Amino acid sequence: MKELLVGSILLGCALMAASCQHESVADDAKVFMLSDTMMKRIRLDVVTTQPVRSELTLVGKVVANENQVIKVYPLVGGSVEEVGVELGDYVRKGQKLATIRSGEVADFERQMIQAESDLLLAQKNLKVAEEMYESKLSSQREVVTAQKELEKAQAEMTRIKEVFKIYGLGKSSTYIVKAPIDGFVIEKNVNRDMQLRSDNADNLFTIGQINDVWVMANVNEGDIGRVKSGMEASVQTLSYPDEAFKGKVDKIFSVLDPSTKAMPVRIRLKNEGLKLKPEMHATVTLHYGDGVQMPAIPAQAVIFDRSKHYVMVFRNRTDIETREVSVFKTLSNTAYIKEGLKPGEKIISKNQLLVYNALNE
Numbered sequence: 045m046k047e048l049l050v051g052s053i054l055l056g057c058a059l060m061a062a063s064c065q066h067e068s069v070a071d072d073a074k075v076f077m078l079s080d081t082m083m084k085r086i087r088l089d090v091v092t093t094q095p096v097r098s099e100l101t102l103v104g105k106v107v108a109n110e111n112q113v114i115k116v117y118p119l120v121g122g123s124v125e126e127v128g129v130e131l132g133d134y135v136r137k138g139q140k141l142a143t144i145r146s147g148e149v150a151d152f153e154r155q156m157i158q159a160e161s162d163l164l165l166a167q168k169n170l171k172v173a174e175e176m177y178e179s180k181l182s183s184q185r186e187v188v189t190a191q192k193e194l195e196k197a198q199a200e201m202t203r204i205k206e207v208f209k210i211y212g213l214g215k216s217s218t219y220i221v222k223a224p225i226d227g228f229v230i231e232k233n234v235n236r237d238m239q240l241r242s243d244n245a246d247n248l249f250t251i252g253q254i255n256d257v258w259v260m261a262n263v264n265e266g267d268i269g270r271v272k273s274g275m276e277a278s279v280q281t282l283s284y285p286d287e288a289f290k291g292k293v294d295k296i297f298s299v300l301d302p303s304t305k306a307m308p309v310r311i312r313l314k315n316e317g318l319k320l321k322p323e324m325h326a327t328v329t330l331h332y333g334d335g336v337q338m339p340a341i342p343a344q345a346v347i348f349d350r351s352k353h354y355v356m357v358f359r360n361r362t363d364i365e366t367r368e369v370s371v372f373k374t375l376s377n378t379a380y381i382k383e384g385l386k387p388g389e390k391i392i393s394k395n396q397l398l399v400y401n402a403l404n405e
Contacts, residue, residue, distance in 0.1 A: 078361040078399070087394035088358055093387045094340040095333045096372070096380050100270055104261030104311070106281070106324040108252040114224045115231075116249040119211050121242030122146030122219065124234055129249075131232045135223040141249055142221040142234055148242060150217035152207055159201045166194040227253040230322050254322065257315045259291070261328045262306035270332060271296060277311045278329045281320065289313050289320065293330065338372055339386065343379040345393035346371060347400050355385065356392040356399050364392070366403055 078086070126143040129135055173190040176182040207213070212220055231250030234240075259279050263271050273296055279289040291313025300307050311328060313320075346369070347354045357365040369384030385391070392399055 078364070082395075082398075083361060085395050086392050086399070088390050089342055089345060089393045091339045091341055091381070091385045091387050091389045091391060093337050094378070094380075096336050096338050097331055097333050097375055097378075099375060100263075100267055100330040100332070102261040102263060102309075102328040102330065104259045104326045104328050106320045106322055106326055107258050107260055108230055108254055108322045109256045109258055109312075112225075112227070112254075112256065113230070113250060113252040114227075115247040116141065116221060116224065116251060117247050118144060118219075118221065118240050118244060120144065120146040120148040120219050121240045121244065122148065124236055124238040124240065125218065127232075127234055127236050129229050129232070131229055133229045135227065135229060135251065137223055137226050139223045140220055141223055141229075144219040144221065144240060145217060146219050147217070149211070149213055149219050152204070152211070152213060153217065156204045156208065159197070159204045163194075163197040163201050166190070166197040170194050221248060223249075223251055225251055225253065227251040230254075252322070254315050254318055254320070257313065257320050257322070258294070259311040259313065259326050259328055261309050261311065261326070262301070262304060263309055265300065265305055265307070268307050271307075271309060271330065272332070276331045277313075278331070279311065279313060279320075280327045280329075281324050283324065284319060287319075289315075338380045338382065340378050340380050341385065341391055342393045343374045343377050345391050345396060346374075346379050347397060349400075354400065356396045356403075357385075358390045358392050364399060364403065366400060 122144045123146075124142055125145050128140050128142060135141065170187070170190040170193075173182060173187045177184060177187050212222060228251070229249055230252045231247070233246055234248040259277075271293065273293055275293040277291045277293060279291060280287070281289075291311045293309055294312035295310040297308040297310070341355065345355055347356070353369050353371050354366055355369050357367050359365070367384055370382040372380040372382040374380070
């Protein structure tokens with residue numbers, strides 16, 4: 045009787061233990077099962093093999109494309125009567141930039157009047173010489189001489205007209221400085237009432253188009269071997285910190301600046317929206333390959349906990365593994381995995397920390 049009682053008690057304990065274990069398994073199953081709502085909140089990414097890339101960060105500044113920049117010089121000396129544009133203004137080709145009252149222009153006008161008078165006189169003299177020759181009152185020599193004088197007067201008239209055309213002169217003593225191309229006034233060295241000498245070697249304006257711009261950056265001596273022509277580059281500025289402008293290394297200057305011991309490089313890029321302005325400071329990031337390939341995943345998928353890196357490997361909504369990985373390096377939004385993942389595996393890259401906490405409490 046006593047043995048039967050002990051057996052009953054042991055059997056009851058075993059059933060209770062089995063029941064508790066069953067409930068624990070059921071609870072675990074509930075914990076490991078992702079709900080439909082959670083499935084919508086997470087994002088899955090596939091592990092891919094990618095070339096390992098590196099970055100080189102440089103400091104530079106935005107400059108106008110020199111092939112689209114024209115400096116405007118005064119062709120005459122005189123007094124500046126009017127300046128019609130300011131620094132940063134957009135101008136059209138042929139638009140008036142400034143007006144200069146010049147004694148040189150007045151002298152050109154005098155030469156024009158003199159050339160017109162000499163031409164009329166030469167034409168009349170030739171006509172008279174031809175009439176006298178027909179009347180046998182003069183020799184052919186006088187006719188030839190008159191023709192030479194007419195040709196000389198015509199040549200002088202042509203020269204003066206070309207001067208007027210080149211200088212853009214009218215019938216006054218003023219000289220109009222005009223824009224040679226469409227673009228922005230990126231330099232202005234003239235003001236009203238300024239006196240200009242005829243031998244002035246300084247430009248009055250610089251007109252530039254900034255649809256395409258350059259970024260000049262300096263490469264430290266130790267990094268020169270990494271920089272190649274055609275490398276992809278990302279440019280960021282203080283004005284647009286959240287926007288990256290894409291370009292390529294256009295030219296490598298094979299000389300070092302004696303003061304900085306750095307080698308200048310030029311990055312060429314499209315200036316959409318004309319956001320980039322000359323003289324803006326810029327941070328340049330050059331991208332290049334290391335020559336090896338590794339499994340790669342989005343950087344945000346990596347969880348750092350207890351001095352280790354983990355990812356959540358997803359097989360199905362009831363089979364999710366917390367796996368330790370060895371991160372080779374992280375670049376921008378990509379993490380290169382040295383050990384722990386294989387190409388083709390799926391990992392959770394959004395809200396993975398919620399799943400990690402649920403599985404590892």
